[in-house]
Amino acid sequence: MSAGKVAVRAALGVLAAALLVSLALPWLPVGDPSAASLPDQLRPPDGSHWFGTDALGRDVLSRTLFGVRSSLWIGLLAAAVSLVLGVLVGALAGFSRPRVDAALMRLVDVLYGIPFICLVIFLLAVLREHEPWLRAHGITRETVLYLVVGGTSWLTMARLVRNEVVRLKSLPFVESARALGLPARRVLLRHVLPNAYGVILVALTLTIPSIVLYEAFLSFLGLGIEPPGVSLGLLAAEGIESITPVHAAWWLIVFPGGALALVLLALSLVGDAARDRFDPR
Amino acid sequence: MSDPPLLDVRALATVLRTEDGPVPVVDGVSLSIRRGETLAVVGESGCGKSMLALSLLRLVDPPLAIAGGEVRLDGDDLLALPEARMRSVRGRRIAMVFQEPMTALNPVLTVGEQVDEVIVRHEKASRREARRRTVALFEEVGIPDPARRVDEYPHQLSGGLRQRVVLAIALACGPSLLIADEPTTALDVTIQAQVLDLLRRLQAEREMAVLLITHDLGVVAEVAHRVAVMYAGRIVEEAPVRTLFEAPAHPYTRALFRSMPSVERGRGRLEAIRGTVPAPADWPPGCRFHPRCGEARPECATDVPPLRPWAERAETRVACFARDAADAEAPR
Numbered sequence: 001m002s003a004g005k006v007a008v009r010a011a012l013g014v015l016a017a018a019l020l021v022s023l024a025l026p027w028l029p030v031g032d033p034s035a036a037s038l039p040d041q042l043r044p045p046d047g048s049h050w051f052g053t054d055a056l057g058r059d060v061l062s063r064t065l066f067g068v069r070s071s072l073w074i075g076l077l078a079a080a081v082s083l084v085l086g087v088l089v090g091a092l093a094g095f096s097r098p099r100v101d102a103a104l105m106r107l108v109d110v111l112y113g114i115p116f117i118c119l120v121i122f123l124l125a126v127l128r129e130h131e132p133w134l135r136a137h138g139i140t141r142e143t144v145l146y147l148v149v150g151g152t153s154w155l156t157m158a159r160l161v162r163n164e165v166v167r168l169k170s171l172p173f174v175e176s177a178r179a180l181g182l183p184a185r186r187v188l189l190r191h192v193l194p195n196a197y198g199v200i201l202v203a204l205t206l207t208i209p210s211i212v213l214y215e216a217f218l219s220f221l222g223l224g225i226e227p228p229g230v231s232l233g234l235l236a237a238e239g240i241e242s243i244t245p246v247h248a249a250w251w252l253i254v255f256p257g258g259a260l261a262l263v264l265l266a267l268s269l270v271g272d273a274a275r276d277r278f279d280p281r
Numbered sequence: 282m283s284d285p286p287l288l289d290v291r292a293l294a295t296v297l298r299t300e301d302g303p304v305p306v307v308d309g310v311s312l313s314i315r316r317g318e319t320l321a322v323v324g325e326s327g328c329g330k331s332m333l334a335l336s337l338l339r340l341v342d343p344p345l346a347i348a349g350g351e352v353r354l355d356g357d358d359l360l361a362l363p364e365a366r367m368r369s370v371r372g373r374r375i376a377m378v379f380q381e382p383m384t385a386l387n388p389v390l391t392v393g394e395q396v397d398e399v400i401v402r403h404e405k406a407s408r409r410e411a412r413r414r415t416v417a418l419f420e421e422v423g424i425p426d427p428a429r430r431v432d433e434y435p436h437q438l439s440g441g442l443r444q445r446v447v448l449a450i451a452l453a454c455g456p457s458l459l460i461a462d463e464p465t466t467a468l469d470v471t472i473q474a475q476v477l478d479l480l481r482r483l484q485a486e487r488e489m490a491v492l493l494i495t496h497d498l499g500v501v502a503e504v505a506h507r508v509a510v511m512y513a514g515r516i517v518e519e520a521p522v523r524t525l526f527e528a529p530a531h532p533y534t535r536a537l538f539r540s541m542p543s544v545e546r547g548r549g550r551l552e553a554i555r556g557t558v559p560a561p562a563d564w565p566p567g568c569r570f571h572p573r574c575g576e577a578r579p580e581c582a583t584d585v586p587p588l589r590p591w592a593e594r595a596e597t598r599v600a601c602f603a604r605d606a607a608d609a610e611a612p613r
Contacts, residue, residue: 097343172379173387179338179379180372180399180450190398194389 004273011269018263022069030062034228042242042249052251055242060235060251064259067232070225071263074146075212081150082207086157087193087200093158094165095188105162108155116152120214123148124223145224149214157203164199168192198278205271209264216260232260285356286313287490288337288458293350295329295336297561303348304561306332308514310350311588314458319484319491321505321522323498323537325558329514330494334460337492338371354458373403376451380463385447386435392446393431399453418449423479441472445479452483459484462494477503498541502526510534513559513569516588520597530591530599532574568602576603 021028040057043049051060093104127134127144134144168174169192177191178184216233218224225231235256242249293310296303307329314320324330335341337352339359352359354374359367371377379385387395393415400411412431419427422445435443444464451459464480465473481504484491493505501508501522508525510518510533518531529535539552556573559565565572571581580602591597592608 099343172381172385175335175340176377176379176385176447176450177387178340178371179377180402181368181370182372182398182402183368190390191387195387197389 007269008273011266011273014262014266015270018068018072018266021065022072025065025069028065030065031059033058033063033066033230035059042247044249045251051255052249054238054249054252060255063230063235064232064255066230067235067256068259068263070142070229070231071212071215071233071260074142074149074215074225074231075208075267078146078150078153078211078215079204079208081147082154082157082211083200083204084154085151086154086203087161089154090158090161091165091188091193091196094162095169095184095192101162101166105159108158112155117217120148120152120218121221121223124218141224141226141229145215145218149211149218153207153211153214157200157207160199160203161196164196165192168195202271202275202278205267205274209267209271212260212267213264232256232263236260284315287316287355288312288314288492289351289353290337291351291353293333293336293352294348295332295341296346296348298344298346299562305348305514305564306345306561307336308564310511310514310516312509312516312519314490314492316457316490317484317488318507319493319505321493321495321501321508322511322516323495323501323508324511325496327558327560328511329561330511331462333511334377334462334492334494337460338375338377339367340371369403372399372456373454374456375458375460376454376456377460378447378451378462378464380466383440383443383467386443388435391432391434392438392443396431396446396450396453399450403454414453415449418453419446422446422449422452422483424449440468441475444468444472444476448476448479448483452487455487456489458490458492460492460494463496464493465500466495466497473500480504498537510537513564514561515569515600517570517601518597518599519588520594524594524596528594528597530594530597530604531570531601532576532603533570536573568600574603576601578602578606 035058037053037057040049040053042055043053043057045052049059049061051064054060054063089104089108093101093108096104124144127148131141165188174187174191177187182191215224215231216236219231219233220237222237225234227234236253239249239252239256242252290310290312293307294305295307296305310333312320312322322330322333332341332345336347337359339347341347347360350360354370357370359370362370386392393412396415396418397408397411400406400414401408404411406414415431416427419430424430424442424445430438430442435446438446461480465476468476477500480491483489491504493500495501505522508520508522509516510525510531512533518525518529518534520530525534526538529538533554536552536554540554542551554573559569565582567583568574568577568581568586571577574581584602586600586602586605588598588600589605591599591604
């Protein structure tokens, strides 16, 4: 087995473990991530707190695991949103007449030109103004976060899907499906899109890590998850705050940061492997 | 011979809409096919023969568009049908077989599902009923062990079997016209012969009309009753297959035969037609073949020769001023 394959297996293992732990978290003996304990402030790692404690005496191991969970969760949900939007727009463009195609793809080009980080920050800031209203309608911060991030991350997916649909559309089996009198919607859903799975899968696996990083970045800036919620970006921000000229609690940065790096690396490795496997180019 | 033709095409024109105006790809093609008859349309790649087939089914996508003419199937004007009714003509009354058996089937569906789909769609049959008919169709097109094969994916089948599946799909709803676009081009010679035999047998059994599109004169000799020779978007000659092979009339048809290897003529160099097939945008005025023609006359460069019966062989129709002139001079 080549070194590359070992790395991919390891990455899959890390992701599987992260997912399993995230799902099983309520039943694991890790303690409450928000349970403060003033006598235990800023303890370095030891037998009772493996990752140490933070400035409020909260267990960093528990906070890191919950952070991984919310980061993964938002990453997956936002990726799902971007998948739906990207496939919808891409398939519509690729399968429609040239004029509709051109209009949709120019729209994508224009959106590509907007610096998204500014747009997202703006959107999140505006939505925060309406937070009471949103909460009254059962829309939490997490929901807003993944909708906004997912809603701005579908452009690459749309382009890839559109190109693949255009390529597939000219293949004889698609022509033949039309020549057999199948309605356009059925041709698209049954004969075109299922054959685009490789491209969609590759785009998806490359979207997820970028979204996880996006979320961490926004939470770090204080625009994403807010206390008492936990996320890896938020933990990193808290870790940096704890660094003072008199005292540096290294474990507050190393463990959440290491967890984020590990998850991102694993996601990227799996994405690259998927591209090698499904993308002939 | 007096019954009306099954398919009657009059002056069909398909154009490519460009910024510089429409460019013809199929330019006033008229032809007709009777029930149970095989008409071969022969021509080099790029002469518009595949576009002709797609136009008959109204499957041309923008920037291509049908610009005029009439397509009548059993009296119904296909170009005037609403799209929804046209969909029930496709696959049910006219079926089409594409070249390239490698890519003519959807790789993510089993071959059985792809036949079922058409039957369910057009005949409102239940899934079980459709599957039963699919197995019977596989049997009919000579696929061994059909009950097992229906659940296989295209990549599990050989090229010959795949082409048989493609035929089964086309025949699923008992079409009265089968359009076969280069049905054997991608196959080995032995498999080609089998598929052609099968095509001929199915046609005879089902009394189906076949429009065979090919560049292969060998295939034409094998299965066609009548031949239409197409050059640069127009039909230049039309004749029964024997007549065409015995006495080709149009200079282009003659050149085609001279460029084909033959046992009688023996070894020696094959003659290539001088010049190249022009692209649609570069089609010359007058007779489209005149720049490459050895018998070209002055009027060939300006006027379009109409398709007219040839004096030498009454069953041949040819579009050529040189032939017309020879006919006029010949002593009666």
